[in-house]
Amino acid sequence: MSPTSVQSGNTRVTVTLNGAFAGYAYWSKDPGGDINGDHKEDYGDSAIVYDGAADGWGLETTVSGGQRASTRGHNSPYWSGWAHSLGAEGTVVKMQICLVRGQAAACTVKEVTR
Numbered sequence: 001m002s003p004t005s006v007q008s009g010n011t012r013v014t015v016t017l018n019g020a021f022a023g024y025a026y027w028s029k030d031p032g033g034d035i036n037g038d039h040k041e042d043y044g045d046s047a048i049v050y051d052g053a054a055d056g057w058g059l060e061t062t063v064s065g066g067q068r069a070s071t072r073g074h075n076s077p078y079w080s081g082w083a084h085s086l087g088a089e090g091t092v093v094k095m096q097i098c099l100v101r102g103q104a105a106a107c108t109v110k111e112v113t114r
Contacts, residue, residue, distance in 0.1 A: 010035065011112050013097055015059060023052045023059045023071070025097045027112040028082075036079040045114050047083045047095055051076040060105075062096045072100055089114050 011027040026035050031044040042048075049059040051071035060070040061083060069083035085093045091114050098107040 011110070013095075013110055015097065015099065017053070017055055017057060017099055020055070021053060022055060022057060022099060023076075024050045025059065025061045025095065025110075026050075027093070027095060027110075029113065038079070043082050043084060045085045045087075045093075047085070049080045049097070051078045057099045057101045060098045060100050062098075064093045070100070085114060087114055 010029060013025040015022045015025060026048050028035060028042045028044055028046050031041055033042045035042050036048060047061045047063050047069050049061050049069050049071055051059045054076050058072040060068055060072060062068045063083050063085040065086050067083035069080040071078045071080050092111050093114055095110045095112060096107055097110060098105045
């Protein structure tokens with residue numbers, strides 16, 4: 001999993017499973033844009049995940065403060081709801097990003113800024 005910068009203030013983490021594309025985890029620093037194509041303005045200080053592969057695994061991200069965005073239980077392709085982070089602007093937020101299936105999970109942590 002490796003982060004790349006997308007639109008201003010956003011971070012995209014590409015998630016792979018055995019070298020194959022599995023999905024994305026996004027951090028939206030500021031309100032605006034439409035990462036998931038739902039024709040609604042994205043939230044700020046929030047995370048969302050996209051499961052783009054029918055591989056039997058889902059994606060989850062948990063942000064500092066405990067809110068979770070998950071595709072668990074949904075067929076791909078699927079966008080989760082938003083997980084919101086609370087705290088002061090400019091603080092570091094940890095996103096735990098996991099591939100999940102049943103009780104199994106493979107996770108990494110990425111730090112982003114509010």
